[in-house]
Amino acid sequence: MSTVTETPTRRGAPSAPPRRAIVAAPSTWITWAIVAAFFVFLVGIVVSVVVDSFSKQWFGQWLPPQYSTDWYTNAWERFNLTRVIGVTIGVGLTVVVLSILIGVPAAYVLARRTFPGKRFVMLLFLLPVIIPPITYGIPLATVMYANGLGRTLLAVVLVNLVPSVPFVILTMTPFIEQISPSIESAARMCGARTLDIFVRILAPLLVPGVLAASILVLVRTVGMFELTFLVSGPQVDTLVVAIYRAMTSAGGGEARQLVSAMAVLYTATMLITLVVALRFVNPTQLVARVRDTRDDD
Numbered sequence: 001m002s003t004v005t006e007t008p009t010r011r012g013a014p015s016a017p018p019r020r021a022i023v024a025a026p027s028t029w030i031t032w033a034i035v036a037a038f039f040v041f042l043v044g045i046v047v048s049v050v051v052d053s054f055s056k057q058w059f060g061q062w063l064p065p066q067y068s069t070d071w072y073t074n075a076w077e078r079f080n081l082t083r084v085i086g087v088t089i090g091v092g093l094t095v096v097v098l099s100i101l102i103g104v105p106a107a108y109v110l111a112r113r114t115f116p117g118k119r120f121v122m123l124l125f126l127l128p129v130i131i132p133p134i135t136y137g138i139p140l141a142t143v144m145y146a147n148g149l150g151r152t153l154l155a156v157v158l159v160n161l162v163p164s165v166p167f168v169i170l171t172m173t174p175f176i177e178q179i180s181p182s183i184e185s186a187a188r189m190c191g192a193r194t195l196d197i198f199v200r201i202l203a204p205l206l207v208p209g210v211l212a213a214s215i216l217v218l219v220r221t222v223g224m225f226e227l228t229f230l231v232s233g234p235q236v237d238t239l240v241v242a243i244y245r246a247m248t249s250a251g252g253g254e255a256r257q258l259v260s261a262m263a264v265l266y267t268a269t270m271l272i273t274l275v276v277a278l279r280f281v282n283p284t285q286l287v288a289r290v291r292d293t294r295d296d297d
Contacts, residue, residue, distance in 0.1 A: 046267075053260035071261040079242055079262065085269060088238040091153070091228075092221045092273075095160045096214045102161075103168025104210060108198070110169065111176035125166035133163060133226040141230035151233030159227040164217045171216070175209040176202075215277040222270060239266045 053071055055064030075081060110122065128136065140159055141150070149155040179202070187197045222238065229241045237245065243262045246254055 049260045049263055052257055053264045071257045075258050075261045084239050084242045087236055088222055091156055092218045094157050095164050095221045096217050099164040099168045099217050103165045104172055107169045107172035108176055111173050125169050128163040128166050137227045137230050144231050150231055153236045155231040156228055156236050159231050160221050160224055168213045171213045172209055179205055
């Protein structure tokens with residue numbers, strides 16, 4: 001809470017704007033101090049990794065005595081990052097497309113239909129999202145290896161679909177529920193088929209939700225380590241798994257700067273992906289757009 005303290009002025013003199021004295025409860029100051037400390041540590045970690053990736057040697061000093069870009073060149077050539085980044089982007093886009101194609105129709109059925117066991121089905125879709133991936137990742141990887149799919153690109157895509165499709169369904173179901181069914185009823189009265197209604201009427205209204213869900217699925221897939229690591233191999237590793245293998249290769253004897261360079265490349269890839277995706281949609285406007293659509297009805 002803050003209070004305003006006004007200074008007295010003489011009659012006829014122009015009144016000065018009131019000076020504000022910042023007064024807050026101790027809990028407020030503690031909260032802001034914790035938030036500030038978190039951001040200081042976060043920025044410090046990121047800056048230290050970036051500086052480390054450009055340093056030749058850095059021991060017991062505030063700043064490295066010499067800088068170089070050789071670690072990026074070595075990392076790119078040694079771990080074939082052209083292929084790794086290509087696999088990462090390919091897996092991410094494939095998972096997004098398949099998740100949308102499967103999840104949006106399923107979300108429509110859950111939003112528009114009532115059937116026995118609907119709540120149980122929703123609970124099943126919720127489980128892969130809320131429970132740790134490693135709990136179902138190990139049995140899933142066992143099935144993949146038993147059927148000869150281990151260490152293949154198909155296995156990487158399939159395991160990432162397990163949490164991504166339910167995520168799209170849970171995201172799109174409330175979005176579809178807030179679109180008035182009267183639009184579909186009017187179209188049916190005019191002779192439109194279900195496919196025409198879905199493609200020509202609902203699809204334009206669902207574009208903001210689909211784009212927002214796609215962004216979240218893409219970020220989740222690119223950063224998914226557990227499921228990808230369990231079924232991937234040297235030729236189909238995504239970038240986050242490649243970083244882990246670089247850290248553990250040679251018994252952990254890889255140069256620290258080499259791993260830092262790969263971490264910077266991973267972060268830059270994630271940031272570029274987010275910037276490009278957010279160029280087309282802002283997920284924070286999702287609810288507002290849904291409400292606007294509902295008000296227009």
